[in-house]
Amino acid sequence: MTAVPRHHPPVPPIPRDVVGLRGFLHAARTNALGLWPLAAYEQDIHARRFLGRTTLLLNAPEAIHRVLVDNPGNYRRSPASIRILRPLTGEGLLLSEGEAWRLQRRTIAPSLAPRMLPLLARHVLAVAEETVAALRTRVDRPVDLLASMQAMALEIAGRSMFSVETAGAAPALRAMVREYGLDLARPHLADLLLPVAVPTWRDLRRRGFRRRWMAIMSGLIRDRLASPPPEAPRDLFDLLRAARDPETGAGFAPDALRDHTATMILAGHETTAVTLFWALTLLAAVPAVQAQVAAEVRAIDLPAAIAAGTIPDLPRTRAVVAETLRLYPPAFTLARAAIAADMVGGRVIAPGTLILIAPWVLHRHRKLWDDPGAFDPDRFAPAAPPPPRFAYLPFGAGPRVCVGAQFALMEATLGLASLIGAFEIARTEDRPVLPVAIVTTQPDHAPPFRLRARGGD
Numbered sequence: 001m002t003a004v005p006r007h008h009p010p011v012p013p014i015p016r017d018v019v020g021l022r023g024f025l026h027a028a029r030t031n032a033l034g035l036w037p038l039a040a041y042e043q044d045i046h047a048r049r050f051l052g053r054t055t056l057l058l059n060a061p062e063a064i065h066r067v068l069v070d071n072p073g074n075y076r077r078s079p080a081s082i083r084i085l086r087p088l089t090g091e092g093l094l095l096s097e098g099e100a101w102r103l104q105r106r107t108i109a110p111s112l113a114p115r116m117l118p119l120l121a122r123h124v125l126a127v128a129e130e131t132v133a134a135l136r137t138r139v140d141r142p143v144d145l146l147a148s149m150q151a152m153a154l155e156i157a158g159r160s161m162f163s164v165e166t167a168g169a170a171p172a173l174r175a176m177v178r179e180y181g182l183d184l185a186r187p188h189l190a191d192l193l194l195p196v197a198v199p200t201w202r203d204l205r206r207r208g209f210r211r212r213w214m215a216i217m218s219g220l221i222r223d224r225l226a227s228p229p230p231e232a233p234r235d236l237f238d239l240l241r242a243a244r245d246p247e248t249g250a251g252f253a254p255d256a257l258r259d260h261t262a263t264m265i266l267a268g269h270e271t272t273a274v275t276l277f278w279a280l281t282l283l284a285a286v287p288a289v290q291a292q293v294a295a296e297v298r299a300i301d302l303p304a305a306i307a308a309g310t311i312p313d314l315p316r317t318r319a320v321v322a323e324t325l326r327l328y329p330p331a332f333t334l335a336r337a338a339i340a341a342d343m344v345g346g347r348v349i350a351p352g353t354l355i356l357i358a359p360w361v362l363h364r365h366r367k368l369w370d371d372p373g374a375f376d377p378d379r380f381a382p383a384a385p386p387p388p389r390f391a392y393l394p395f396g397a398g399p400r401v402c403v404g405a406q407f408a409l410m411e412a413t414l415g416l417a418s419l420i421g422a423f424e425i426a427r428t429e430d431r432p433v434l435p436v437a438i439v440t441t442q443p444d445h446a447p448p449f450r451l452r453a454r455g456g457d
């Protein structure tokens with residue numbers, strides 16, 4: 001592999017010292033990626049007191065292992081995460097706990113298991129080809145690839161899991177995600193302090209949002225609900241409809257089905273869309289790596305491989321996706337609140353302690369990575385040593401690891417392959433694109449790109 005100069009994509013300023021309460025609240029509301037001081041990127045555990053409560057940011061593998069893998073039952077989602085995610089995902093898998101979680105996970109996981117990937121890949125490629133066809137009409141003109149990737153990922157989620165076309169609902173759905181991200185997704189002081197049972201005034205507004213949002217979701221599955229379930233489940237929606245509680249024999253009520261739809265549509269497209277966007281931004285900045293990906297893709301017949309039920313090996317493209325997820329982890333922080341006392345990384349944890357595991361920090365930790373700010377897909381080349389244990393967690397770990405991880409990796413790889421196989425991608429301006437933490441790791445603006453059809457098309 002030819003060595004290419006290392007590109008260091010721009011990041012929000014890192015404070016030299018621990019920020020005070022006002023700075024903390026400001027960062028939480030505007031960009032949580034700028035919350036952590038330099039020391040957090042070097043320490044095993046970064047501790048701070050916040051309004052009388054201890055917050056621990058974990059970077060040490062054994063500490064992360066304890067919370068996510070060894071003793072996950074002792075750590076529930078934090079009040080702020082519940083407040084912000086509940087209006088979007090309702091009582092779906094992301095926020096459910098205990099037996100309800102177990103039943104949902106057992107029902108949903110098989111539809112996204114590795115053996116389902118070839119089937120899911122057909123949907124991915126079909127939608128990616130439609131996206132490429134639409135973009136062909138826009139060559140040599142400025143294109144908003146963020147919007148294209150959001151529409152593409154949404155349509156993939158809708159078709160592959162629910163057999164629904166999203167195009168009709170997409171504008172309203174995307175507008176609501178944007179509206180939420182700019183306002184109610186940003187935690188204020190009361191959101192961080194009060195227990196979930198005590199609604200904040202923003203929670204009251206979030207309830208209004210939830211009603212409107214869930215109405216869109218109900219619209220998406222209306223036709224599916226109106227037709228009788230088939231003998232053999234064909235997609236995730238059929239599996240959810242066929243699921244029965246092992247104790248009571250009850251199936252999911254229509255409201256629960258709607259919440260599952262909302263969860264899977266949101267979790268299943270928002271994250272993959274930004275991954276694709278950041279990967280394209282990185283490849284636009286480093287044409288030499290883009291050329292390597294293009295060469296790899298153009299050497300194989302992608303549609304024939306997918307039609308034959310195989311998922312082609314694209315090691316360079318996969319390495320770019322993996323490195324993108326390191327530099328721009330869509331889930332920038334996993335937050336948990338300790339239920340009972342525990343020992344984590346040699347520290348006594350009191351009940352109520354807020355535990356944060358921030359892939360954003362972990363993936364840029366100075367002791368875990370060489371030149372952590374550099375875009376270097378060689379880190380994930382097949383022959384490279386694997387990353388240090390628990391230093392790379394774009395999908396989390398333990399029983400609550402992302403249920404869609406394999407699907408997401410396949411989707412991002414095939415989506416990127418389709419686009420880079422078809423177009424040479426460049427930016428039309430130099431303005432830095434900075435990551436901002438709003439539910440996921442978003443760009444601070446949607447930069448225009450210029451596409452050129454690759455030779456031979």
Ligand code: HEM
Binds near residue numbers: 094112267272
């Ligand atoms: C690049 C894309 C993705 C990333 C980076 C990502 C990341 C994550 C992470 C970090 C978690 C664990 C959160 C925690 O422990 O607090 C998670 C959970 C989850 N993800 Fe993903 N995800 C992605 C794509 C997807 C897709 C495609 C789907 C659905 C098809 C999905 C559905 C879910 C669900 C339902 C959960 C909750 C699982 C549970 O609690 O049992 N995600 N995801």
